[in-house]
């Protein structure tokens with residue numbers, strides 16, 4: 001019997017809020033024994049080229065992104081994440097939308113810093129921007145500044161209710177999730193709903209919305225994710241089966257910004273092959 005392929009379809013590099021550069025990330029993926037890794041930085045494709053250039057033999061790279069979306073069906077709107085695989089990174093409408101969201105993230109980050117400063121907390125926006133080093137700015141970069149200032153001990157603590165999880169939490173101007181699904185499909189990509197039942201992170205959307213997204217072109221649901229309990233994973237699997245969606249599992253690796261390890265959860269070969277077969281934007285990359 002052959003050994004099943006190890007496929008991790010959700011990771012972050014320094015192109016967003018991970019702590020390994022894209023080149024280091026693909027090397028670490030090979031080291032972790034993965035056969036396939038997807039690079040899915042928040043709202044950017046900026047890490048793709050460096051990951052391709054550094055791809056070790058035996059590892060296949062799926063180029064992707066994790067789009068910051070919002071469902072406007074309730075008030076206030078619910079934020080959610082859409083993984084997008086193998087889309088054309090030059091499709092103008094999608095490129096413009098990603099650039100807009102990255103700017104919105106910077107505006108939100110700066111407003112959060114002003115709230116912190118108004119309470120006498122000594123963090124600076126220029127220092128946080130420098131920490132992001134040109135990558136998509138996210139709350140983990142603000143968390144890192146809080147750690148450097150000795151105000152919290154860990155990223156997890158920084159995401160608690162006294163800090164970025166509630167007291168200093170501000171919404172950002174995300175992409176309407178139906179528009180995101182349409183844009184990804186129009187760019188030849190394959191959209192998969194990231195951690196759809198991660199209730200411990202905040203509000204989640206109802207199953208009815210996921211049904212509507214499936215009708216609109218959503219292809220899959222991420223079931224095995226560290227933010228899902230066993231019951232939540234089972235719920236996602238059942239819903240996917242009902243809706244004819246594929247199911248993925250992945251680490252959502254962020255380097256030292258999170259404790260999860262590469263390959264902590266993986267995707268089955270059948271789901272992976274369906275994603276590749278549906279994609280029309282760019283191809284998986286394997287080094288010779």
Ligand code: AMP
Nearest residue numbers: 017042137138139140155156159257258
């Ligand atoms: P943002 O994209 O700026 O809203 O920040 C959310 C990012 O922070 C996501 O990529 C999460 O992976 C990460 N995150 C959310 N909650 C936590 C947490 N409790 N601990 C560590 N990272 C978190």
Ligand code: ZN
Nearest residue numbers: 012017042138
């Ligand atoms: Zn992140």
Ligand code: FE
Nearest residue numbers: 066081194195
């Ligand atoms: Fe996410």
Ligand code: FE
Nearest residue numbers: 010012066252
């Ligand atoms: Fe993620």
